[in-house]
Amino acid sequence: MAKKKKGRKKGLYHINKAAKVHEIIECPVYHTKFEKIQWAQAFCCSQCKDKFHNMRCKDRHRYAECCVDGMTDHDWDEAFGVAEYND
Numbered sequence: 660m661a662k663k664k665k666g667r668k669k670g671l672y673h674i675n676k677a678a679k680v681h682e683i684i685e686c687p688v689y690h691t692k693f694e695k696i697q698w699a700q701a702f703c704c705s706q707c708k709d710k711f712h713n714m715r716c717k718d719r720h721r722y723a724e725c726c727v728d729g730m731t732d733h734d735w736d737e738a739f740g741v742a743e744y745n746d
Contacts, residue, residue: 672711675701687711 671687675695678684684695688707702708 672701 675684686703
């Protein structure tokens with residue numbers, strides 16, 4: 660039964676991607692119907708998009724597991740070059 664559900668979600672995702680703007684489509688996660696308002700939209704909200712992709716590939720966010728104790732947000736920002744600070 661789980662395989663059917665997984666296949667259905669993948670099917671809805673591809674159906675939604677192929678649908679035209681302003682068509683009524685069904686969210687692959689919670690199965691709510693909504694109007695597609697952007698050409699690349701496949702989900703009713705960003706939370707459903709994140710949940711779907713996290714279910715498909717559970718290792719997507721493995722980097723979150725390898726935290727270094729003692730690093731502040733400032734340290735992470737500088738390490739990844741996402742912010743500039745006037746130190």
